[in-house]
Amino acid sequence: MLLDAGYNDGSGGIPFDPLIDDGDGPPPLRQTRELPPSVRGASVRRLGSIAAALGEPAVSAVAAAAAALHAGPSLDELEAHFAEHSWVEVPNALSPAELEDLRAAIDADRKQFYYQWPLANLYAKYEQGPCYQHTNMLLTSPGALDRTITHPAIFPLVRRLVGEDIVFEELHVTIREPLTAEAAEQIGLDDPERAVMQQDWHRDDTHLLEHPLLLKTLSLIFYLDDVSADGHTFSIVPEGIETKRGLPGVGTEEGEASWRGTELNPALEGTSHVPAGIDIAAKAGSAILFHTGSLHAGTVRQTDELRRTIHIYYGHEGLPAL
Numbered sequence: 528m529l530l531d532a533g534y535n536d537g538s539g540g541i542p543f544d545p546l547i548d549d550g551d552g553p554p555p556l557r558q559t560r561e562l563p564p565s566v567r568g569a570s571v572r573r574l575g576s577i578a579a580a581l582g583e584p585a586v587s588a589v590a591a592a593a594a595a596l597h598a599g600p601s602l603d604e605l606e607a608h609f610a611e612h613s614w615v616e617v618p619n620a621l622s623p624a625e626l627e628d629l630r631a632a633i634d635a636d637r638k639q640f641y642y643q644w645p646l647a648n649l650y651a652k653y654e655q656g657p658c659y660q661h662t663n664m665l666l667t668s669p670g671a672l673d674r675t676i677t678h679p680a681i682f683p684l685v686r687r688l689v690g691e692d693i694v695f696e697e698l699h700v701t702i703r704e705p706l707t708a709e710a711a712e713q714i715g716l717d718d719p720e721r722a723v724m725q726q727d728w729h730r731d732d733t734h735l736l737e738h739p740l741l742l743k744t745l746s747l748i749f750y751l752d753d754v755s756a757d758g759h760t761f762s763i764v765p766e767g768i769e770t771k772r773g774l775p776g777v778g779t780e781e782g783e784a785s786w787r788g789t790e791l792n793p794a795l796e797g798t799s800h801v802p803a804g805i806d807i808a809a810k811a812g813s814a815i816l817f818h819t820g821s822l823h824a825g826t827v828r829q830t831d832e833l834r835r836t837i838h839i840y841y842g843h844e845g846l847p848a849l
Contacts, residue, residue: 605684610740612765613818616807620680620814621749630751632671633664633700633835640667644702657704658825664700672698675749675837681814688816689745689841696744696840696848703759703827703834711829726762726826728804731819732849734771736778741771744819744842744849751835753811758832760806761815763823771820819849 599618600608609615621629637644637659644659664672676682676695686693735743754760776782806826807815817823819840840849 602684602687606687609688609816609818611767613767613771613821614763614765614807615684615816616809617681617684617814617816618810619812620678621751621812623812625674626751626812629672629675629749629837630835632668633702633751636661636664636668636671637702643667659702659704660699662697662699665698672700672837676839678814681747681816684816685745685747685841688740689742690738690843692844693841694844696842698837698839701834701836701838703825703836705831705833706759706827706829708829726804726824728764728822728824730783730822733780733783734774734778734820735843735846738843740768740818741777741820742818743846744840746817746819747839747841748815748817749837749839750809750811750813750815751837752833754808754834755832756806756808757828758808758830759828759834760808760826761817761823761836762804762806762826763817763821764804766818766821 605615605617640661643663644661646657646659661667676698731746732744734741748761771777774783776784804822804824809815842848
């Protein structure tokens, strides 16, 4: 099944538009892949309608099979952890075979569409070490990553957290290369206690007051490599729902403007959030779900580890995209 690759901009989304490489350098977006009539006639943009499109028995069977393959905490337990901490980990969400396929697809795309993989930190590459990001892989390699958006091992939890009005907003792939001792020496330590080279603490989005979890946008990260505590980790400041409700001006752009893009924790009278941050080390195949209104960072360390991740964002139908 194909999903609309467009953003949630109220326009109905943008169909898959693969880039056509004619050998003359980076090509423009100039050709649209023809979709089958069944897909053209009924775009499955509203992800909450998947059950209706496939039939509830089929969805239930997939969910049951996924549960058998990915035994672990129940949906209730995962949801409760998210409500208390604003993030949750689902181990073994991707199988070894899926990991192998995804890594191979990323490697192939990076080789063929090298110009779509710029340094994400182009102006800070000597401070952070090489980091590459591709925001158009759904277009350059159609079908390679589609399954991750509604993966049966994780999507039931995604839909429960966001709600039935869920829409897909964005997918990108990030590669953090190992950081050598020589490069690390140029940087120095931002946080000697945790051997951290650099962190950029921020909040991606505001909060949605009418949502039970104040969740305007949900982010899903798939770890495609083992990430140890000594590697490049995703880091976050746990923040329960009641804490979020107490943030000054929460739920409005104006009210959150003074602290949304900073390291400040307004719930603690403007003190730094950094000491309370935790690093999420996990095995390849793990999925990390987090509230984009929570303070988080990509933590860079001197390490021999390569970290490849897929980042997916979900929002609500009718609301502006992240």
